[in-house]
Amino acid sequence: MAITSANQLELLQIADAVAREKMIDPGLVIEAMEESLARAAKSRYGSEMDIRVSIDRKSGRATFTRVRTVVEDELLENEKAEFTVEQAKPYLDDPKIGDTFVEEVPPVDMGRIAAQSAKQVIIQKVREAERERQYEEFKxxxxxxxxxxxxxxxxxxxxxxxxxxxxxxxxxxxxxxxxxxxxxxxxxxxxxxxxxxxxxxxxxxRTAPEFMVELFRMEVPEIYDGVIEIKACARDPGSRAKIAVISYDSSIDPVGACVGMRGSRVQAVVNELQGEKIDIIPWTDDAATFLVNALQPAEVTKVVIDEDAERIEVVVPEEQLSLAIGRRGQNVRLASQLTGLDIDILTEEEESKRRQAEFELRTKLFMEALDLDEFFAQLLVSEGFTNLEEVAYVEVDELLVIDGVDEGTAGELQARARDYIEAQNKAAMDAAREAGLADDLANFEGLTPQMLQALTADGIKTLEDFATCADWELAGGWTVEKGERIKDDGLLEPFDVSLEEAQDMIMTARVMLGWVSPEDVVGSSEGDAEATEPEEAGA
CATH class of the missing domain: 2.40.50.140 (Nucleic acid-binding proteins)
Incomplete structure (x- = not known):
């Protein structure tokens, strides 16, 4: 089949019809035709030749050309599509590397196999164009x-x-x-x-929390207009969900606007989600208040937040425990997803027992370490003293507020506390030395004898050992596995070493060893600060 004048316009008509059917650019169809015709010509003239086909977008005329490129002598590989500067002189005036010589060649008759191959090329190119159009439309x-x-x-x-x-x-x-x-x-x-x-x-x-957010955006004009914002959403698909909303207009109640007249707006969303029950909660920046709202309908007595561990303890009356937890833990799980915190729920009785246990433990510590009777030790605990360091190094005036304590008694208490701490430090340092503690780590600023004992017990005996540690190995952290947060205990976590403090100590050790320069540490710290500022602002 040759491309004759009779069927030249048919190429354009075919291209236009295919483009309209597949909703793609007609130019892409014509490019596919050009490539298919070029392949057919190569099968006729030789696959090593650089044969190109150009179809005129107005007349439909197909022009077949052979292209030869000027290359360096040592790079000449394909004499059918390339030639050297000397070989190109009969065809080009003053040929240079990279110049091309284009000559028109006669159109080819397409046999059955060539026509089938051309058809496959066109189909493939059209399919690729269709896929690209679909991706561009939906991305x-x-x-x-x-x-x-x-x-x-x-x-x-x-x-x-x-x-x-x-x-x-x-x-x-x-x-x-x-x-x-x-x-x-x-x-x-x-x-x-x-x-x-x-x-x-x-x-x-249909289970993504964002699906519910978009449904509310469609049903509640105030959300669509940006007057009300859904700050957080948590779902147990098909069963129950919680959303937190905030209004930027003080005259508009965000919860009431989302519920709608007689519940019409929220009911439309519930119907779409097959009866999924939805709790609409007012958002607040105060984490404790927000959590109390998130645990509704349960009543909360007390909230204790541990921001470092991103955990929160909630105390509820005994009769409210099952309501706070919910069926199969659903209520507390959704509240946890909504707030982004791990939640521990305790009854008032459980919290009372725990506080009593802590009180007794501290009382026993003061009795044994300071050689006090039970009554006097309980007085210290009641005044808020939790460890020996507080007793040893607190201002004397803070001890004098305790009934029955004068300056002489306060001085004696502090002397006993310091003697005990020094004895503990000596024992810890001796144990660390016996375990193989090196002088460079022993003299490292910021590590107490108890810390050194904990490090050497884990095989960290030299400054080099310490410098190879990760910050979470020292301060502890959290790992998420299969959607659950798992606690990683740190070697220095019992001594209240924060992640930032661990990072500073490790980097200081690396500078002392010459692994990094002080300038690199300063630059890294500044870069970290710049990187975290936008996130904090956005939060």
Whole structure:
């Protein structure tokens, strides 16, 4: 089949028809035709030749050309598509490296095999263009809600027709008790759009917290307008959810606006989510108040926050314990997701027992270390003293406020505390030395004898050993495995060494060893500060 004047315009008509059917640029179809014709010509003239085809966008005329490029003598590999400067002189005036010589060659007759090959090239190029168009159309729609029609179900995954292609609603993104049949209309959240070898993959979800947020945005005009913001959302899909809302207009109640007249707005969302119960909670920057709201309908007696460990203890009356925890831990789990904190729930009786145990432990410490009777030791604990260091080094005036303590008694208490601490320090240092403590680590500023004893017991005996430690190995931390936070105990964690203090000590050790320069440490610290400032501001 030769490209004759009779069918030149047909190329453009075919390209236009295919482009309209696949909703892609006609130019892409013509480029695919040019490549397919070029391949057919190479099979006729030789695969080593650089044959190119250009189709005029107006007349449809296909021009076949052979291109030869000027290369250096030692780089000449393909004499059919390249030639040297000397070889190019008969064809080009003053040829230079990189120049090309283009000559037109006669069109080829396409046999059956060549025509089939050309067809495959066009189909492939059109398919790639179609996939690219689909990806470009949906990549910016990730994070939005779309309506689709169920086509089929494959191994528990639902394939959804979204108009310009297909998308996948995977098994774990479906609300548990939902089932679908071909032809059912479905509203879904576009969770992710990826470009893959088999084409763009569009992943949908009905369980994502963002799906609920977008549903409220559609139902509540104040959220759409930005007057009300959903600050956090936690879901147990198909069962229960909690959202935290804040109003930037003092005249608008955020909870009431989301509920709507007679519950009409929230009910529309509940109906879409197959009856999922939704608790709407007012947001506040105060973590304790926010948590009390998040644990509703349970009543909270007391909240204790440990910001370093990102944990929080909540004390509730005995009769409120099951309500606070919820069925299968659902209420406390959702509250934890909403606040971003691990929550421990205690009854008033459990907290009382724990406080009593701590009181007795500190009383026993003061009795044994300071040689006091039980009554006097209890007085110290009641006044807020928790350890011997506080007794030994506190201002004398703070001891004089205790009933029955005069200056002489206060001095004696502090002397006993210091003697005991010194004896403990000597014992700890002796144990560390016996375990192999090196002088360079013993003289390192910031490490107490008890810290050195703990380090040597774990095999850290030299300054070099210490410098190779990670900050979390010293201060402890948290690891997330399978969605659960797991505590990593630090060697110096019992001594209240923070992560920042651990980082400073490790870097100081590395500077002393010459592993890094002081300038690098300063630069790194400044860079860290600059990197964290925007995040803190955004928070």
């Amino acid at each position: 910016d729609r990730a994070g939005t809600i779309i309506n689709g029609v169920v086509k089929r179900e494959e191994y528990g995954n639902v394939i959804v027709d979204i108009g310009a292609g297909e998308a996948s609603l995977r098994r774990n993104d479906k609300i548990g008790r939902e089932s679908y049949r071909p032809g059912d209309r479905i509203r879904v959240y576009i969770k992710d759009v990826r470009r893959e070898e088999r084409g763009p993959q569009i992943f949908l979800s």
